[in-house]
Amino acid sequence: MLVSRRTRPPLAAGLVLALAVLAGCTAGDADTPAPDATPTPTVDPGPQPEDVVATAVIPEGGIDVEVGVHPVVRAGEYAVLTLDLTPLEELPDGDPVHVNGFAGALSRNVTLRPPSNVRLVDLERDVIHHPGVGGDDWPVVAPRQWDVLRGPEGSRVLIPYAAPADDVTSVSVLLPGAPLFADVPVIEGDVPSSVRPDAGGGDPSATGTPTAAGTATATPSPRPEPETLDLDAIVEARTFPLDSSSSELEGAVTTTESTERIDVQLGSDVLFEFDQATLTPAASEAVALVAARIAEREPGTVDVVGHTDDQGDDAYNLDLSQRRAQAVADALAAQVDASSYPLQAQGRGEAEPFVANDSEENRALNRRVTVSLTSTVVTRTDVTTTGELPPFGEKGTVAPGDAPLKIVNLARAWEVQATARRVHGHVVVDLAVRGDDEEDGLGWAVGFLRGKHPHRGDGTRTPENVAGRAVILHGASKLYPMDYTTGPTDGAPDGEWLTVTDLDAGAWIDGGQTRMYSFVYPRMDVDTVTFQVGNGITYSDDFRLLDVPVAPDASPTADG
DSSP states (O other): OOOOOOOOOOHHHHHHHHHHHHHHHHSOOTTSOOOSSOOOOOOOOOOOTTOOOEEEEEEETTEEEEEEEOOEEEETTEEEEEEEEEESSOOOTTOOEEOOTTOOOOOSSSOOOTTTTOEEEETTTTEEEOOOBOTTSSBOOBSTTTTEEOSTTOEEEEEEEEOOOTTOOEEEEEOTBSOOEEEEEEEOSOOOOSSOTTSSOOOTTSSOEEOTTSOEESSOOOOOOOOOOOGGGOSBOOEEEOEEEEEETTTTEEEEEOSSEEEEEEEHHHHBOTTOOSBOTTHHHHHHHHHHHHHTBOSOOEEEEEEOOSOSOHHHHHHHHHHHHHHHHHHHHTTSOTTTSOEEEEEOTTSSOSSOSSSHHHHHHHSEEEEEEEOOBOSOOOOOOOSOOOOOOTTSEEEETTSOEEEEOSSOEEEEEEEEEEETTEEEEEEEEEEOSOOOSSOOBOOTTOBOOGGGOTTOBOOTTSBOOEEEEETTEEEEEEEEEEEEETTEEEEEEEESSOSOOOOBOOBTOEEEEEEEEEEOOOSEEEEEESOSSSOTTOEEEEEEEEEOOOOTTOOO
8 A cells, every 4th residue: 555645855955955964074173273275176067977957756657756857968979868766655565666657649750669758858959859769669778677666766767869969058858747857967977877876785784774755674675787778779869850830910820930941821811802812901910920030031932822722613713822822922022132032922722721621610721821931040039929819618717827727527626737937938838737636546647638739730640649739828829839740651741740748648647646747839038828728619628827927038048
């Protein structure tokens, strides 16, 4: 039987205690006279490979587990992240706990076997790193049995990734169940041993070894043998550029961009009157926004493509889409340097629908003009924050964002609370989800976070189990979680897309336990945001949290 959960002392208190102990060891006797020589100044060596630089408590297998994060250590073409896993409760005799939450959803292009859900994220350069994988399509880690907690000493796992660029001194660690660890140091040094210094092997004459719950075992467990992290076994350690997606001007302008490319989708119903190809007065703000996005990038050819729905004659739709594309190109040419950004317009008619033409809402999405530019970012313009919040469905709950919200669905009762911060300009929302009941051992999981938003269109695929339904809003602007493509798949020629969120929203949470879900969004310089899950139309456990405060950017290289 498990003992009751208890709270670990905060890391800061431990650091204060450690400093006090060091001071007591070095200060010497108060009656001893100080030497005449001037003391030699010491230099802080900075974080070391065996240092724990951050901790979090996550629920795993029905118990709370403390995760200690070490600096990322460079090892040639790779960099190694070390995590210590310590159970905070007594384990049942002969019943080890398996760490299952480090796996991801079903992907077609990359393995998401554990611990592939643990990723490094460079939010200054917008790049994400997946763990190195061997020829058997399993991540290369050490030790092999890292995911089985058999006793109070817990375990450790070494995870290799492609090394960040030489000038990268810190990265964020996206660990399922924990808030995003921002700015974990990237250092030079020796990769830590696969065996923790405190793992077994105590004095045989001792009466017992303390456990995490403060009790004692009669016999200390034997110290395991270290395992070598076989970096030569890695056949692939992939990195992916991140994309930002936002919808502005009440949905009239949807922008998707990476460091190398920008695609802007303009709704034709805002740009043109029905069956017309002359821009309306209301279109000027949308065109100006597109021109500003183009100006953020190095010169290059801008493609302007018109699309229609499937209503009407094919030949007529093709001609209408061409005339509308040319109208947008002409308007852009008046606002950008056409010699640096030559514009070419063409129409596709109804040949390339964004979504199926099976409803009036979808047909409106297909009536569009897209503007694309493959070019490197030079400067960035924040997402606009004008307009009013769009309506929210009557089935959902709208509540203030500064207090917990209780949610009851068919499965169980939950309590959620959102906090937000900026990391290298990105807005990061950390959502705490607590089992607000006494249910234990049933494997209950959060269902309302599972799923995706359709802003990518029908030619793409996103695993349904990712925690991708949450967006943030400010005014009439909506921001989607950052994502990235692993490449095309059968049936998804425009790519499989993974989000910079937990890749498996089905983790087990017992009553009284809390699991954290972090969501990384595009850059936005705001003091508050509205955090929203779902649209409130279909599900009663959809919710909108108003005016969640956004903490200032504390990143070392943040500019405000």
